[in-house]
Amino acid sequence: MRTVRRAPSKDLPATYSMVLAPGELPVTTWRMDHGWRSGGTGTFEEHAHDFPGIAYFETSGGTLRTGRRSWPIEAGDLYVVGPGDLMGHVDAAELAGCHGWGVFFTADALGPDVPGAHMAWRTHPLLFPFVRGGAIGALRLRVPAAERPEWIARIKAMHTELTERRDGYREAVLAHLVLLLVGVSRLAADVVGDLRENREPLLAAVFEVIERRYPQPLSLRDVAAAVNVSPGHLTSTVRRRTGRTVQEWITERRMVQARRLLAATELPVGDVGSQVGFRDAGYFARTFRKVHGISPVQWRRAGTDTQG
Template sequence: MGRSSDSTPTLSRSVRTVRADGTPIYRWEQSPGVPPVRVVPLDPDCDTEHLPPDNRHAHDFWVLAYVERGGGAVGLDGRQVALRDGEVHAVAPGEVVAAESLAELTHARAWSVAFTPDAIPSLASISPLTWTHHPLLALFAADGRRALVPEADRPRWLALLADLAEELRHPDRLGAHDAVTATLTNLLVASARLAPSAPIAPDPLVSRVFDEIERTYATKVTAGDLARSLGYTPGHLTTVIRQRTGRTLLDWLTERRLTEARRLLRETDLPLSVISTRTGLTDPGYLVRRFKARYGTTPDRWRREW
């Protein structure tokens, strides 16, 4: 994403893993007390030193990019996409982004909104395995994953992006989290309304994997068990799922379990020992470790502050 000339927060990223072709997949780094959203203006001054030499990379999170001023082209999952004024692009997890020459983009200006869907309560309360089918994320499931914002609506897009950046600069300000959620929701609604009516056909293998996770996550099933039940070796299925979604098989299994743990923390007063059993997370200690690694806080503190 990069560095802007003002105090807009940068997206802290680290390489989760590297694909077989050498493409790094960057992971979301959650900061305690901060919504899982970042907005960064992309312009000639942005920082690209962290990218590989050919700028080829992927994410395990979601990115909505609005092109304020076009110029040049980027590669999105193997296709060349020209950057045109007023276009919005949805970059799904695992999709490979590449720019053969950053010099081609020196006249372009865009806004990158990176987020995890659980920044929005209506998405946080459902299985992450169904996120791609949610109406708010319609542009991410659309053929081409891009749309043109009508010229009359472009000032509103810029205002929403500026508002989102401003709220994220002051996460401790009264109502900041609610404002971030509302503004991000408005952006996703606006992008979804521009999405073509015909979505991309779901990946059959990913659908099978997600169905199996949904069926078994509450048990002590492992990623290896899931792979073997579907007729694959664990290493092969993990590699394929990572390439197609930006996350490994274990990542998705853990994400589903933690989503259920958050629901139980929010809606019940069950102790951690019961929650860990009901989510397949083995024991309270393991639940605490996984929860803190994912959300930057403990389950007990998250429950108190919800």
């Protein structure tokens, strides 16, 4: 698994996207300790991710910047990083005293009942803590001291499964992930209740439109008309809240379904494209390659080879 850096403009922070190899689980773990560096520069730029994750710290020491706020890192700190949450610029030396783990994933990891990262924001209860308006910084929670050994044991077990890839590792990783997200949801119970009621009505409406209409031709203007706002306002709001444009979310939803159809059916590639909203098979193939780095045929073939 790798990440791709996207820089929309010199005035906006970079956004990182997760890129998966065919058949790869959309889950990764990252050990955070005194040896980490970014690109050999010793600094981490101001940035956001378009996928959710958590950062859990075992020990105290150092400083983390999220949004425009600086936090002294303490043992038991849990940062819930939603898509679009702004992580501030920091020098690696400021993190030298801390030890912890990062766990990052996409909504696809939660199974076939989650139709895509955007809809999961509203429909999957375990992902509510990751939605707080975007670009404001990660949510900081505290894991009670009595529960900390269990958190570390579960993350380390997930890391081992992902590293060794023994038989059944996919099921084991996803089971550990679900239990971690249950723990996050319980710690963030007050936040979850607020989100369910009224925090993001515009985003919820946008993603409902995308989910209902992605198999058909669908543009930014179509979505804006459906939610009764101007295209310009919708563009700036969705980018600010999520780190992505409306069109990128439409493409993301279509690619989620395209991957499923390629993996689970023998439909011709052109038919897969038409079922996910692409009238032109060539345009579908070009879009798929741009997102995944390989063609739909190569994706299907590689996935079959991996399973075999």
